[in-house]
Amino acid sequence: MKIRQLLTSQRVLQSACVLALVALGLFVWSLFDPRPIPVILAMSVGQVIGTVSLLAFLVVVARDLRAGQRREPVGAEKRPF
Amino acid sequence: MIANLFSYASLSCAAIAAAILVAYLVKRPPLSGVVKVWLLLGLGVFPIGSAVAGNIQGYQTTEKRAFCASCHVMSPETSDSDDPHGTSLSSRHARNALFGADDCYVCHADYGMYGTVLTKIGGMKHVWMYYTQYRNVSAEDAKKTIALYEPFPNATCMHCHSTTDELWNALPDHKASLAAVRADRLSCASDGCHGYAHPNARPPGVAAK
Numbered sequence: 001m002k003i004r005q006l007l008t009s010q011r012v013l014q015s016a017c018v019l020a021l022v023a024l025g026l027f028v029w030s031l032f033d034p035r036p037i038p039v040i041l042a043m044s045v046g047q048v049i050g051t052v053s054l055l056a057f058l059v060v061v062a063r064d065l066r067a068g069q070r071r072e073p074v075g076a077e078k079r080p081f
Numbered sequence: 082m083i084a085n086l087f088s089y090a091s092l093s094c095a096a097i098a099a100a101i102l103v104a105y106l107v108k109r110p111p112l113s114g115v116v117k118v119w120l121l122l123g124l125g126v127f128p129i130g131s132a133v134a135g136n137i138q139g140y141q142t143t144e145k146r147a148f149c150a151s152c153h154v155m156s157p158e159t160s161d162s163d164d165p166h167g168t169s170l171s172s173r174h175a176r177n178a179l180f181g182a183d184d185c186y187v188c189h190a191d192y193g194m195y196g197t198v199l200t201k202i203g204g205m206k207h208v209w210m211y212y213t214q215y216r217n218v219s220a221e222d223a224k225k226t227i228a229l230y231e232p233f234p235n236a237t238c239m240h241c242h243s244t245t246d247e248l249w250n251a252l253p254d255h256k257a258s259l260a261a262v263r264a265d266r267l268s269c270a271s272d273g274c275h276g277y278a279h280p281n282a283r284p285p286g287v288a289a290k
Binding site for chain 2: 009010020023024027028031034035037047050057061064
């Protein structure tokens with residue numbers, strides 16, 4: 001229950017944004033400082049963090065859509081057809 | 082050191098994505114349809130654009146001599162290539178526009194079917210060895226232990242020097258050693274032929290002088 005409370009859509013999205021900013025930072029670092037460690041970090045860790053942030057966003061959107069679908073039949077009953 | 086179009090593309094995408102993400106973090110709007118689209122751009126489209134362009138740029142960067150030279154133990158080899166008046170094989174080839182600033186990669190890349198991947202794996206091995214063994218070793222000391230894993234393949238030379246040209250075969254030494262050169266029994270970059278590619282180079286397994 002505690003984990004569910006922690007993982008509210010808002011918090012997940014905020015975390016995803018922070019992760020994406022970290023990933024973008026790694027990409028930009030490798031452009032300005034093209035040495036082995038920055039380049040390798042950008043092409044490995046940066047990609048993983050960026051992918052995780054995008055997946056987190058997609059999970060939130062999917063959860064939101066599912067919640068919307070569950071609510072829809074209630075509203076549909078009120079319609080004339 | 083922003084180099085080319087891919088760098089600019091990656092940087093632009095990163096800047097746009099960062100602006101969207103910071104705006105979201107500051108304003109924290111409820112998750113409406115419009116916000117979802119903005120977040121899709123900020124978390125998906127622009128970061129992917131930045132990553133793709135950055136990867137291409139990163140890949141090209143790893144082929145540059147300056148990238149190899151960023152590990153100090155490679156400086157004897159790279160400074161030899163950099164020398165505009167050098168007479169070593171590497172220096173003479175680096176002055177050729179076909180090699181230019183990418184000469185380390187052009188000569189040391191694996192040109193087999195999975196050559197690019199194998200070359201990159203080999204590069205990762207070099208990075209690992211640098212940070213575990215050579216980071217605190219002086220370039221002068223490193224020269225004594227750094228050597229090729231395997232003999233330099235003549236096939237790499239034969240990308241350009243095909244050994245089929247009339248002019249090439251007109252040289253008696255070339256003609257006499259043709260079969261041995263093609264079979265890798267006699268290295269082009271060896272003492273009796275064109276000399277080693279770098280002043281401090283030596284065949285694998287041979288101790289440093």
